Amino acid sequence: MNVNLMTKNTALALALIALPAASALANSGLTGCAAKKAEIQQQIDYAKAHDNSYRVAGLEKALAETSAHCTDASLRADREADVRKKEQKVAEREQELNEAKATGRTDKIEKKQEKLEDAKEELAEAKAELNK
Known part of the structure; x- marks a missing residue:
C-alpha cells in the first residue's frame, strides 16, 4: 500500500x-x-x-x-494548511455565488448559498482546530 x-x-x-x-x-x-x-x-x-x-x-x-x-510543529503546520485550503474554498464558493446571482436563477443562487455556508462552517471548524 x-x-x-x-x-x-x-x-x-x-x-x-x-x-x-x-x-x-x-x-x-x-x-x-x-x-x-x-x-x-x-x-x-x-x-x-x-x-x-x-x-x-x-x-x-x-x-x-x-x-x-x-510533532506539535508539524501538527500546527498541517492545521494551518487546512485553514488556508478552507479559505480558498470559501473564496471559490463566493465567486460561484456571485456568478449565480448574475444569472438571476433563484434555484442556482440558493444552491450556491448553501454551498458557501457549508464552506464557511468547515473553515470555522478548521480555525477552531488550530488551538487544540
Missing part, C-alpha cells in the same frame, strides 16, 4: 474518531500531539468496550503512527 494513501486513510480515521472525542477532551487541557494521542486512546477504549477488534487494530496503528511521527 502506498505510504501517502496510508497517511490519508489514517487522517480520515482520525477525523472520524475525533468528532465524538473532541467534547470529552475539551476540558482535559491537552493540546497538540498529546491531545491527538489522547483522542485516539479514548476511541481505542471505546472500541474495546464494544468488542470492535477491527477498529481497535486500526486505531492502534493510528496511535503508533501518531506517536512516531507527530
Whole structure:
C-alpha cells in the first residue's frame, strides 16, 4: 500500500474518531500531539468496550503512527494548511455565488448559498482546530 494513501486513510480515521472525542477532551487541557494521542486512546477504549477488534487494530496503528511521527510543529503546520485550503474554498464558493446571482436563477443562487455556508462552517471548524 502506498505510504501517502496510508497517511490519508489514517487522517480520515482520525477525523472520524475525533468528532465524538473532541467534547470529552475539551476540558482535559491537552493540546497538540498529546491531545491527538489522547483522542485516539479514548476511541481505542471505546472500541474495546464494544468488542470492535477491527477498529481497535486500526486505531492502534493510528496511535503508533501518531506517536512516531507527530510533532506539535508539524501538527500546527498541517492545521494551518487546512485553514488556508478552507479559505480558498470559501473564496471559490463566493465567486460561484456571485456568478449565480448574475444569472438571476433563484434555484442556482440558493444552491450556491448553501454551498458557501457549508464552506464557511468547515473553515470555522478548521480555525477552531488550530488551538487544540
